[in-house]
Amino acid sequence: MTILKYSASVIALAAAATAADARDQLQIAGSSTVLPYATIVAEAFGENFDFPTPVVEGGGSGAGRKKLCEGVGDNTIDIANSSSRIKQSDIDLCAQNGVTEIMEVRIGYDGIVFASDINGADFALTPADLYGAIAAEVVKDGQLVANTARTWADVNPSLPAQDILTFIPGTKHGTREVFDVKVLEAGCKATGAEEALVAAKGEEDGKKACLALRTDGTTVDIDGDYTETLSRLDANKNAVGVFGLSFYENNTDKLKVATMDGVVPSVETISSGDYPVSRPLFFYVKKQHIGVIPGLKEYVQFFLSDEMAGPDGALADYGLVPDPELAATQAMVDAETIMKPLN
């Protein structure tokens, strides 16, 4: 079979030689959270400009950034969508492969909401409640004990007396990072568990222990998309799931959203900062491709234009929380300013 493989790669090489002409459509990959926004923009871009419609792929934030950093040239992507900020390791990898000029573009914010079945009970959550419900160790009567809460009412008497079952994003999702920081860490601090854990295990291990979850089946990691979380909720009507705001806004007839610290998540409450669980969304542009791949700068400018990313734009309509500093980002893109080193 090795002969076969060799002949196949020979054919591939021959084919590559004939395909030497330059790519004329943009290639974008990365976060599946940014994907719907990117497809909406790509679609409108293809319709209204003389450039072909960009090809947009999912695959996850980390995978997208890695692809961006593979090098410069036709067969590498132009833009990486990302639901978390680029890491120093990505920048190092980029630099190693000659990708030295990256533009960081923040397109807006994404809210992370907790929702349950539309016919279920109302939930008014706080990070402390969530921490108390799903963390491995909690503080009880001043003592650090393993979490044995069975129902939400055990955690907080004002919550419904139904069994705790939560569907949270798996560790490969960018969403999980936000969940860890904005919910678990916040809850850990608020319940005083952080103090107790740090006292018991030391500074670093104690903070890490804040993120440890129960392993008795009360939390389930969902590695798939929000559609999977939705179908799991459908099967377990008592469960609470984690969704992106835009997904929730497109399924308001099936989901009931929980308030967080008494605030209902919406585009308005997230952009005002009242709703605590949100994160910025980015994409990273390979500046070295501007002027080489046709339409790259135009696409980025179109993405950030008021009719797309603005407060009344098409993306806000779909659930993107507009960035109040959009004008600054627009100016940054017009000037093609590359990103500063991470601090």
Place this chain on the structure above:
Amino acid sequence: MSGKSLFAKDARTAARNRAEGRFRAYGFSAIVLALLALVWLLISILGAGAPAFRQTFLTFPVTLDAKLLDKSGSGDPAALSKVTTTTYGKLIAKALEAEIAARGIEAGEVKAKEFAKMLSEESSATLRTMVLADPTLIGQTITFRALASGRIDGYYKGRVTMESAALDKNVSPAQLVLADRLKDEGVLTIAFNPGFLTMPDASDKRPEAAGLGIAIVGSFLMMAVVLVLSLPIGVAASVYLEEFAPKNRWTDLIEVNIANLAAVPSIVYGILGLAIFINFAGLPQSAPIVGGLVLTLMTLPRIIIPTRAALKAVPPSIRDAALGVGASKLQTVFHHVLPLAMPGILTGMIIGLAQALGETAPLLLIGMVAFVRDFPGGFFDPAAALPVQVYNWTTRGDPGFVERASGAIIVLLAFLILMNAVAIYLRRKFERRW
């Protein structure tokens, strides 16, 4: 003589008969179970997917106002293409408003601004494309058939109800009432939707406009690559191994490895394809050529095995007779053995292709899962593939895509059934038994 009749069963015979009866019952229930599963699968897919072939349309006159679309009045294509879909969207919204007023339809609580929300956002792009293709339309009033929005369409397919609309931020019950009135007036119609088979994929905001066009073209291009490469390579390899190669340890080793390769999980070929064709050979991502090459690697062993079986099935007497009348080895193979083995080879080939057509996993790794809106002009342009499109649509947030995914499964199944039917026909028609 024990005096017992042979017709009276003794205990052992009865037990053996019961054992046979039980075995038959097991076998029968296994078949029934399998059939029930198949029927359930087909009913659920057909039930969920059939609506994708029908779509809700709104038909009304639109006046293509020259003042808006061609400000300079020159009809210059470059100037015309400066007018964006936003302008066309406003034009359509106004036209629908005028139509509702002209027909005297009671709009109820729906504000004039919300009329256009009942239409797909795709409609403005459709109209723009129409005008750019034929600028003489400017200034005329044309009858325009616009797609209804996904929620209005879902109302007529049972996905959206008055109760769910009350909770849904994308549609209101009043809009559904208005939709019913428009239906009574004949403005809103539900018709067969050829666009599902011809239009490209659409973004999350317009599930009603998403089609399989690019996926079908992409799958077709990949199958062409697989056919062109794997038929000659597979047949040549089989003929050599079966007719010419000496039987020794090396050929045994190769034989075992072909069988092994046929059993390798397809995702492995995806990883191999990513490494060889994209990272090493530098072929473009998401291109049917790469998909075709990967699927060729995967299909080859699955073609070589039935091809060798077909060659083996040709009786040695044929070869002996040919050699006996003085044919060379080559002539024997090409004039006699191969033609007789052809039906079996073709059947194996078609079944191999059908497997490749339904393969998803390796394509995910080489970027065939991308969102592509422009039809590929050749093997090197980005495209989608049918099974990957199914996967892609099941991950979308809008509930309208569930029906699209099931519809795509129906199309895929139709292709597979067609290919298998051709294979069966060829086998029945040309197969010879000795």
